[in-house]
Amino acid sequence: MGEIVLSGIRPTGPLHLGNYMGAVTNFVKMQENNRCYFFVADYHSLTTHPLAEHLQENIKQVLSEYLAAGIDPNKSTLYIQSDLPETAELYLYLNMNAYIGELERTTTYKDKKSKQPTNINAGLLTYPTLMAADILIHRATKVPVGKDQEQHLEMTRTFGNRFNRMYNYDLFPEATAYNFGEELVKIPGLDGSGKMGKSEGVDNCLYLSDSPEALKKKIMKALTDSGPTQMNQEKPVYIENLFTILNAVGTNDTVQYFEDQWNNCTIRYGDFKKQIFEDVNAFLTPIRERIHDIRSNDEYLGKVAKQGAEQARESASATMKEVRRLIGIKSLF
Ligand code: TYM
Numbered sequence: 001m002g003e004i005v006l007s008g009i010r011p012t013g014p015l016h017l018g019n020y021m022g023a024v025t026n027f028v029k030m031q032e033n034n035r036c037y038f039f040v041a042d043y044h045s046l047t048t049h050p051l052a053e054h055l056q057e058n059i060k061q062v063l064s065e066y067l068a069a070g071i072d073p074n075k076s077t078l079y080i081q082s083d084l085p086e087t088a089e090l091y092l093y094l095n096m097n098a099y100i101g102e103l104e105r106t107t108t109y110k111d112k113k114s115k116q117p118t119n120i121n122a123g124l125l126t127y128p129t130l131m132a133a134d135i136l137i138h139r140a141t142k143v144p145v146g147k148d149q150e151q152h153l154e155m156t157r158t159f160g161n162r163f164n165r166m167y168n169y170d171l172f173p174e175a176t177a178y179n180f181g182e183e184l185v186k187i188p189g190l191d192g193s194g195k196m197g198k199s200e201g202v203d204n205c206l207y208l209s210d211s212p213e214a215l216k217k218k219i220m221k222a223l224t225d226s227g228p229t230q231m232n233q234e235k236p237v238y239i240e241n242l243f244t245i246l247n248a249v250g251t252n253d254t255v256q257y258f259e260d261q262w263n264n265c266t267i268r269y270g271d272f273k274k275q276i277f278e279d280v281n282a283f284l285t286p287i288r289e290r291i292h293d294i295r296s297n298d299e300y301l302g303k304v305a306k307q308g309a310e311q312a313r314e315s316a317s318a319t320m321k322e323v324r325r326l327i328g329i330k331s332l333f
Pocket of ligand 1: 006007008009010011017018019020021022023041044130131134135143144145146147148149185186187188195196197
């Protein structure tokens, strides 16, 4: 049945519009015709040492948000990474053939190294091998992710091919990053600089669970300037970013209306931001309401996690049996 699709998100906070556009919508569209796995990447979130109670809370929150966003546990396998400890075993094997040089060259690692110089741990360095283990354990072929994950996917192909070559066996297929549009998505944050990201601060992110008041406050505060002074002037990054956000949630007509206003220098940022707020809010309101309902039902979340763990294990144990056989790991009793 179609492709084997897998994607995951770290439970380091509630989901934001970037996560939704980069990973979740594409996944939801694929779950009808493909074998789909979606998981909460709790092992990955340990690189920043969260408190146990925060981690538990975030896992439940993210699981609720996946469900609210349309991931159907009866069509897809929805599980929590640590409920599949085979992932950690495959991570260990892959680390034996991952070279320090290639890990140190990873952009996300270099980025974290400069942002958190007092906590450069081995988990950060080997983040790409853990991610490869997630993907290879189900022998996935398509991975819906945002633009920032492209390099990790390339490393996954390197590790999988290297394993196949070393053991002279065609076990792992090549997985590619996937988006329904032509390009992988990058939703910008509200501060006018980089991407919308959980580590960039709460005011930079539009969370799926934000109240209308919170959304409005953040959008109205987004960085702008005194407006264009020349017809068809190029937009500064922070204005381009606001157009990207409007484009993600609004209609083509609305975007065109403000593009024209920009081009003839009549744009009023107050109206522009109000429109962005209205479109973001209309887009997120049904999701927010579902998150609220699902999050209050711990029993349901437990059932979903259990069912997901059982299904994920079926696929993972078939792969691990082959991996152990090829490597020569076999118990003597
Ligand atoms: P995380 O939690 O950082 O991001 C989860 C997903 O959201 C996407 N994303 C974005 N997409 C567009 N615009 C943005 N501003 C934006 N911010 C985040 C990310 O690209 C990602 O798809 N390493 C993964 C988690 C992971 C994983 C995996 C994913 C672990 N194992 C295996 C796929 C397959 C991550 O970055 O999580």
